[in-house]
Amino acid sequence: AQKVTQAQTEISVVEKEDVTLDCVYETRDTTYYLFWYKQPPSGELVFLIRRNSFDEQNEISGRYSWNFQKSTSSFNFTITASQVVDSAVYFCALNYLADRGSTLGRLYFGRGTQLTVWP
Amino acid sequence: GAVVSQHPSWVICKSGTSVKIECRSLDFQATTMFWYRQFPKQSLMLMATSNEGSKATYEQGVEKDKFLINHASLTLSTLTVTSAHPEDSSFYICSARGLLAGLGDTGELFFGEGSRLTVL
Numbered sequence: 001a002q003k004v005t006q007a008q009t010e011i012s013v014v015e016k017e018d019v020t021l022d023c024v025y026e027t028r029d030t031t032y033y034l035f036w037y038k039q040p041p042s043g044e045l046v047f048l049i050r051r052n053s054f055d056e057q058n059e060i061s062g063r064y065s066w067n068f069q070k071s072t073s074s075f076n077f078t079i080t081a082s083q084v085v086d087s088a089v090y091f092c093a094l095n096y097l098a099d100r101g102s103t104l105g106r107l108y109f110g111r112g113t114q115l116t117v118w119p
Numbered sequence: 120g121a122v123v124s125q126h127p128s129w130v131i132c133k134s135g136t137s138v139k140i141e142c143r144s145l146d147f148q149a150t151t152m153f154w155y156r157q158f159p160k161q162s163l164m165l166m167a168t169s170n171e172g173s174k175a176t177y178e179q180g181v182e183k184d185k186f187l188i189n190h191a192s193l194t195l196s197t198l199t200v201t202s203a204h205p206e207d208s209s210f211y212i213c214s215a216r217g218l219l220a221g222l223g224d225t226g227e228l229f230f231g232e233g234s235r236l237t238v239l
Contacts, residue, residue, distance in 0.1 A: 045233075050227070
């Protein structure tokens with residue numbers, strides 16, 4: 001079965017602190033994509049990153065960085081020097097390349113981590 | 120990037136009425152659209168997958184007669200909540216996978232802004 005686990009339900013930090021959001025996944029397939037989305041209070045999903053299973057290089061984009069470790073089936077997300085505007089729910093998700101036809105593209109979401117950054 | 124527009128953003132209706140939510144791909148052809156539902160403080164759960172010109176595929180436990188999905192064109196899919204009840208109050212969000220001009224099917228997914236339904 002496919003499963004994405006975000007063990008941290010809520011995290012609170014003070015502005016300028018670094019924070020890491022954990023994501024662990026289970027899959028029987030060797031080819032898949034991993035995603036992170038941000039969902040602010042308004043509800044829309046903001047795409048942050050897509051990483052395929054063959055690319056284990058860590059990625060950095062401004063204050064955001066991602067650590068993909070296939071050995072531990074983890075795809076953790078770190079925000080450096082957090083800001084109040086980072087407050088949102090963050091979802092990790094999984095997508096199978098082996099899905100065929102109509103199901104290609106469906107996402108399996110973790111339950112999300114509510115991040116609150118206090119000024 | 121590609122844009123998916125979802126309408127209405129929010130709707131309040133009386134119990135027993137039907138509500139239609141539209142999901143449009145504005146600058147690309149959406150071969151497949153996915154409809155998700157999100158209850159407060161919970162994750163997004165896939166309800167159904169719709170492909171243009173064919174019947175939607177529903178996830179286990181989702182009533183197909185209650186949640187009617189139509190994907191009549193490559194740019195529009197609609198979700199109709201029939202005879203809505205308070206327990207149907209939720210955030211509904213669509214995503215589209217499509218053919219981008221010059222790129223074909225990149226496998227990328229694009230989300231609508233979501234529709235918040237409140238049934239009184």
